[in-house]
Amino acid sequence: MTVAVVPAPSTIRDVGTAPFRLAGAGIVGDADAASALRTLLSALTGSSPGGDERTIDLQIEHGGAPESYTLVADETSVVVTGADAAGLFYGVHTLAQLARESTDGWVIDAVEVEDAPRFRYRGVMLDVARHFHPVATVEAFIDRAAMLKFNHLHLHLTDDQGWRVHLDARPELTRQGSGTSVGGDPGGFYTKDDYRHLVAYAAARHVTVVPEIDMPGHTHAVGLAYPELVEAPVLSEHILETVAEFGGDAPAAGVAYDGMAVGFSSLRIGDERAYDFVADVFGELASMTPGPYLHVGGDEALGTDPADFAAFVARATEIIADLGKTPIAWHEAGAAPDLAPGTVGQYWGFVTPTDGMDDAARAFVRNGAPLILSPADAVYLDMKQTADSPLGLTWARGITDARRAYTWEPTAVIDGIGEDDILGVEAPLWTETVRSLADIDELAFPRIAAAAEAAWSPPVGTSALRTWESFRERVGRQAPLWRAQGIGFHRSEDIPWR
Incomplete structure (x- = not known):
């Protein structure tokens, strides 16, 4: 699995289940984070998740490192938990990067992410x-x-x-x-x-x-x-x-x-x-x-x-x-x-x-x-x-x-x-x-x-993600999200754009 997340998270693990389908999903939890996620997904997919079949739950639980977050996605749910509002905000952007189009529509691959910044x-x-x-x-x-x-x-x-x-x-x-x-x-x-x-x-x-x-x-x-x-x-x-x-x-x-x-x-x-x-x-x-x-x-x-x-x-x-x-x-x-x-x-x-x-x-x-x-x-x-x-x-x-x-x-x-x-x-x-x-x-x-x-x-x-070879693949997979946000990026010949 090539994980299209930039910057590279501290750790990311394949859960091994089927992906989470965005169609019919509801977004619950923190109102500011939910609004930000709806905006991102609407620009990327052309529609915002809505329904109650499965949920994307966005929460703040204080106590972790500043600006840190966890993200757990499987076939039935997605939970993003920030140690503070900034951490949840960053987790939402990671979630938007994980969204991809498949034969079953737009999905989030089943992964577990633990992430925190190196420098403040x-x-x-x-x-x-x-x-x-x-x-x-x-x-x-x-x-x-x-x-x-x-x-x-x-x-x-x-x-x-x-x-x-x-x-x-x-x-x-x-x-x-x-x-x-x-x-x-x-x-x-x-x-x-x-x-x-x-x-x-x-x-x-x-x-x-x-x-x-x-x-x-x-x-x-x-x-x-x-x-x-x-x-x-x-x-x-x-x-x-x-x-x-x-x-x-x-x-x-x-x-x-x-x-x-x-x-x-x-x-x-x-x-x-x-x-x-x-x-x-x-x-x-x-x-x-x-x-x-x-x-x-x-x-x-x-x-x-x-x-x-x-x-x-x-x-x-x-x-x-x-x-x-x-x-x-x-x-x-x-x-x-x-x-x-x-x-x-x-x-x-x-x-x-x-x-x-x-x-x-x-x-x-x-x-x-x-x-x-x-x-x-x-x-x-x-x-x-x-x-x-x-x-x-x-x-x-x-x-x-x-x-x-x-x-x-x-x-x-x-x-x-x-x-x-x-x-x-x-x-x-x-x-x-x-x-x-x-x-x-x-x-x-x-x-x-x-x-x-x-x-x-x-x-x-220090990790398989922190190499040039991994970075160029992950950045190449940002193209749909960047285009959806109106970013006119330089199509570097070093990057395999998707």
């Missing part, structure tokens, strides 16, 4: 700064992430190309800094009501929003609104080479930037007004964000003196910690000696680290905090899947096909960083080339499923 942080990131994406697109991305058992959405809300969330304390940020995207495309921003809606929409699907305000670099848009807070662009040879390769104008003070170069902008580190700005921005954002994390960025500050950079990220993380939130920063910030205790690091280097990226990442663990792993050459969803794709980039060691996205192990990336040092795995999707939900789907799927498995499932090689 399982994230995806959507960059809404390089290209702005409206509320409906973010909602769809949340739905796609939640069905694969991701539980965090990292929103990259600001960058050189645009500021995407309105704040009453600094209204000029959206008034002056939100109008453009890469390539001169239209910009946009979220009102405070939009942002609160997305937070609530995500929470209803057991997803926590992690907002990122990138500092001290990636801040050119800040200068459009508050020019006194930023330095003049630093036009290094690297910046000019990027402009020559990808087009557009070189960045200029006071002029909206719609190119793809990075590392030329910086806040004025020695100016106290910059820290008033940090306090205003994160203070208001914290009041709208019930989740525990605020992301301060800290990456690619190539135009900032290293000592100034260290002083800034130390003070910025302290401001966030004083708000009662846990700061997250990209791994470069690990070079700073005085980060706020507990600051979580996010590693975006390669599966085999280069240029001291692993040293900076290890510093977070020495400071008493875990790491989020986002190795760019494995889980950056914006890398090209094929050489001829018009979408995506190739700077992370070239093409990232589905097999490369799958065949890595989190505990093997950074020497000295083990299971207990890892908070989780996050798959970022940067949007320099991404304009629409169709573009998001084309780049994310099926590789987002590989990232989900790295975050949820047991380590590579």
